[in-house]
Amino acid sequence: MHLAMLTTFAASKREPLADVLERVHAAIIAADFGELHVQFVLADSRGVSSVDRVLKRFPGLERFTKSLQPTPAVAAVKAISNRASPGTSAETIDFAILLEIARGVPRSFPFHSIGIQFPIPAFSDGAELTAEFPPTLVNQMSMPGISVGDRWWVNGRLRSVSALVIVDADPAAKKLPPLPDSIAAVLAACGKVKKTVQVPLVSAPAQQRPTIDTAAPEIAASIRTAVRDYRSRIAEIVESAQLPHDLPPNQEAFTTGVTAGPKKPELERAFTPMGYDCRGDFRGGWL
Numbered sequence: 001m002h003l004a005m006l007t008t009f010a011a012s013k014r015e016p017l018a019d020v021l022e023r024v025h026a027a028i029i030a031a032d033f034g035e036l037h038v039q040f041v042l043a044d045s046r047g048v049s050s051v052d053r054v055l056k057r058f059p060g061l062e063r064f065t066k067s068l069q070p071t072p073a074v075a076a077v078k079a080i081s082n083r084a085s086p087g088t089s090a091e092t093i094d095f096a097i098l099l100e101i102a103r104g105v106p107r108s109f110p111f112h113s114i115g116i117q118f119p120i121p122a123f124s125d126g127a128e129l130t131a132e133f134p135p136t137l138v139n140q141m142s143m144p145g146i147s148v149g150d151r152w153w154v155n156g157r158l159r160s161v162s163a164l165v166i167v168d169a170d171p172a173a174k175k176l177p178p179l180p181d182s183i184a185a186v187l188a189a190c191g192k193v194k195k196t197v198q199v200p201l202v203s204a205p206a207q208q209r210p211t212i213d214t215a216a217p218e219i220a221a222s223i224r225t226a227v228r229d230y231r232s233r234i235a236e237i238v239e240s241a242q243l244p245h246d247l248p249p250n251q252e253a254f255t256t257g258v259t260a261g262p263k264k265p266e267l268e269r270a271f272t273p274m275g276y277d278c279r280g281d282f283r284g285g286w287l
Contacts (some may be wrong), residue, residue, distance in 0.1 A: 018102035027189030045112035112150035
């Protein structure tokens with residue numbers, strides 16, 4: 001049975017991004033895994049264009065510029081990327097150029113989000129990733145190897161380092177087989193392990209999701225009545241929530257001229273008088 005292991009490492013935003021990339025890259029080269037095709041996504045914010053600044057210094061990267069739109073609800077942004085579609089090979093560039101760009105983050109190149117992946121076929125143990133691969137892991141890493149991320153957030157940059165390794169495990173064994181020394185050396189260079197998630201690549205067929213039509217007739221009728229009642233009172237429910245502001249459509253919000261900067265002060269100003277607090281941390285994204 002093939003088992004996917006997604007390992008997250010402790011990553012300090014105080015360590016320069018270039019130092020992290022250089023350390024990981026050196027460990028992979030020392031392990032002699034063959035030719036390395038680094039994949040990258042450097043996405044702009046909606047303020048200063050870091051893409052334009054990079055192209056001014058490295059005009060040869062013009063062929064990698066593209067527009068990225070993670071979801072239909074979010075406006076597209078300009079990016080530099082060599083990400084290839086599944087089943088195709090990505091065109092690579094001199095790693096020294098990526099290091100030079102990384103040394104300019106975030107002062108010279110304040111990219112909104114950066115994703116650098118080091119695909120390593122040896123990490124897959126011969127297994128092929130299929131559509132059944134867990135989406136939660138696919139969103140973090142699209143292929144076995146090492147991934148380094150850096151993104152903007154209201155209280156500073158967020159750094160992430162993770163590794164995806166596929167091992168052939170015995171379902172009856174209590175322990176996983178030891179990793180080859182070459183793979184273990186690369187993982188050691190990534191830093192201290194924070195968490196490891198293990199997911200079997202082959203799972204039992206999913207059970208049919210229950211629907212209203214599969215319920216007893218009297219229960220189905222009650223559900224439909226409740227749904228109709230809720231839909232008829234949506235405006236009343238929203239009004240009773242007493243939101244402090246009317247929320248504009250997304251496209252209108254992006255034309256206000258204020259699309260970046262700290263959000264917490266405004267949230268506290270609006271919600272503190274109502275007895276709410278503003279806490280938490282968002283680490284989502286499309287990389």
